[in-house]
Amino acid sequence: MPRISIALALSATTIATGFLVGACSTTGGSSSTASGLKIGSLLPATGDLASIGQQMSASVPLLVETVNACGGVNGQPVTLVAVDDQTDPKAGAAGMTKLATVDKVAGVVGSFASSVSTAAVSIAAQNKVMLISPGSTSPVFTQKAKNGDFKGFWARTVPPDSYQGPALAELAKKRGYKRVSTVVINNDYGVGFEKAFVQGFEKLGGTVVNKNNPVRYDPKATTFETEATTAFAGKPDAVLGVFYVETGSLLLKSAYQQGVSKGVQVMLTDGMKSDEFPGQVGKGNDGKFIAAGVIGTVPGSDGKALEALKKLWQSKKGSSPGEFAPQSWDATALLVLAAQAAKENTGVGIANKIREVANAPGTEVTDVCEGLKLLKEGKDINYQGASGNVDVDANGDVIGVYDVWEVGDDGKIKVIDKVTPK
Structure with missing residues (x-):
């Protein structure tokens, strides 16, 4: 997908649509509303996930503009x-520290990478800042939430890989793959997904041929010859790659150049669902895209507010919202709705009201301005998002559907099916 140049991707940028807000702002735990609601975003405009993160980053100010146009939050x-x-x-931890202690935001939309959210969430909880991730899918967050590590200051609008792993296992079975090898980025996302897939695939009768010797690569690696050779060794029916775009593209290119991927199906996940990746992997000597025929899964969006978001995005940007943009929109919406429900612009207030505005009972609303209006009138709401119904459970998790995507001969990615874990 195209790289969007947005000024707000820079750490120094502050936006208050139609207004200039002074430097003073509420602290995470304060009950004051004098300076208005202040939120942050912690998303990748650069780095391994930039091509997806820039779409996500564009979604947050669009929600803020919409809210400010209909009166803002708490007046x-x-x-x-x-x-x-x-x-x-490291950059995520530094960014979260800045948002919490210097900017003194009440809530943050972020991050995308699970490893970054892991670094940020303890800082958020310590400073009583509500962190809602639109893309961190590691199952580790569920267990830590159960343990009380986050003190209620964590939620996400994307389902954990404890759902996506089995969904991809279902797809592998549906395609008739019996022997699968895995190669993953060595972080919370990659290892967590690997574990979920292995469990799901074995339950379905499949064999993960390198289960006892998993292939995991360093997120900062720049060469992948050994990992590619090892992952494709023995010609499994398919190889599951849990990557990020920049490093994953290099690994797949290396596998092709060594000739080890010929005749082996490649399956990928949400971290590679970017329009840029087939071009980054490149073309073979025959002029065809190396990634043609690759399949994968990605958290889908089927929420009641999706069509309205698509129309708004088209009118503002002349295109369609990219991957995880609906989840980013919903994460921002939950922050502002919870602050209005709490009648205070604080992290504590937001954390206390997140589930109340996200779940039943209450009037179902898809329009964030309608939701704010009802909350101002003292009524209960049940926000129905663009990504899904965003019913946030006790651990901050939601359940979703998964799109199945494929790279065509023309190098373009198309959604071809949907799959859900059983």
């Missing part, structure tokens, strides 16, 4: 501070 405009996490845990 004042919403301010947005955007930080580029660079797809790097």
